[in-house]
Amino acid sequence: MAALYVLLAMILVVLLSPLLTPFNTSTQFSDAIALPPSWVESGNMNYLFGTDDLGRDMLSRLLIGGLYSLGLPILMVAVSSLIGMSIGALAGIDRTIKYQSLSRLFDTLLSIPSFLMALIIIAILGTGFNNVAFAITLSLIPQFIFVTRNAVHEEWHKDYVTASRLNGCSKAYLLYRVILPNVTPTLVMQLTVSLSVAIMDIAALSFLGLGIQAPTPEWGSMLARSLDEVYLSPWSMVLPGITLFITIMAINIVGDSLRRALKERVNS
Incomplete structure (x- = not known):
């Protein structure tokens, strides 16, 4: 429940981030370059999380960065x-x-790791916000096809489904009212795993300079930029790194707990 509250709070903050940011993410304060966080003795309360090497407010960049590092992955996972x-x-x-040939095609694509597939698509289409979103969304689709097909196919041959079929139930009814409630734990687990993968992929691509480009404040690109300043202003690397860690940990804990709760409910 603690992880759920943390995740809900982060999603709420991401949604309200345009209203919560104290400064524009591109505004540079020449009198506050590489300023440490406010809890450090030399910090300033006007810049709660300090500033980076260009004098940009770290809190504002982390908040807006959540739109790209958390909000965008949620949208990509929903579509995929x-x-x-x-x-x-x-x-x-x-x-x-027809459907078997299509599923075999996606099984072949599944043998390619999602990050590598995203790299291949970006190498063909080029970098940029739209291309990154398209590449990661496309790379996640084979995973959902594989997991859903196997889960549905396994349930299709069980006695309770056979009994429903003999009663004359349509395939649509069987799928949504009979089979779906019993494969929900598997699908929930896949959703949380895919969300974690999407967050890591978009951060990794931005870290490598192939994802969302500067000056957009994405958490991965913030980590990459802070490498040269890690000894002079370590907070510029620690803060986005901790934010990524907490986000992924909360998603994984919530997903695993929800899967177990749904499984216990189905078994009961």
Whole structure:
């Protein structure tokens, strides 16, 4: 529950970040360059989390960076899960050549790690906000197809589904009212894993200079920029690093706890 509260608080802060930021993320304060956080003796309360090597407010950049490092991955996972689960569910109950061929194609793509696939797509399309979002979304779809197809196909041959089929239930009813409640724990776990992967991928791509480009305050790009200043202003690396760590840890804990709770409810 603590992890859930942390995650909900972070999502709320991300949604309200344009209203909460005390300064513009690109504004440079020449009289406050590399200023430490306010809890340090030489800090300033006007800059709660200090400033970077260009005099930009770290708190403002972390808040707006959450839109790209947390908000964007949530949107990408939502789109990829909608597409992947739909195709996977149809492939799990429809044994025609059309759906089986499509699922085999995505199985082949699944052998390529999502980060490597995103790198290949970006190498073809180029860097930029839209290309990064498209690349990571596309790289997550095969995972949802594979997990959903296997989960649905496993349930399809169980006795309770066979009994419903003999009662004349349609495939749509079987899928959404009979099978889906029993595969929900698996899908929830895949959603949380994919969200963590999406956050790490977008941060890694930005860290390598292939993702969201400066001066956009994405947490991965902030980490990359702080490498040269780590000994002079360590807070410029520690703060985005801790934010990434807390976000991913909260997502994983919530996902695992929710999966166990749903599984216990189904078994009962």
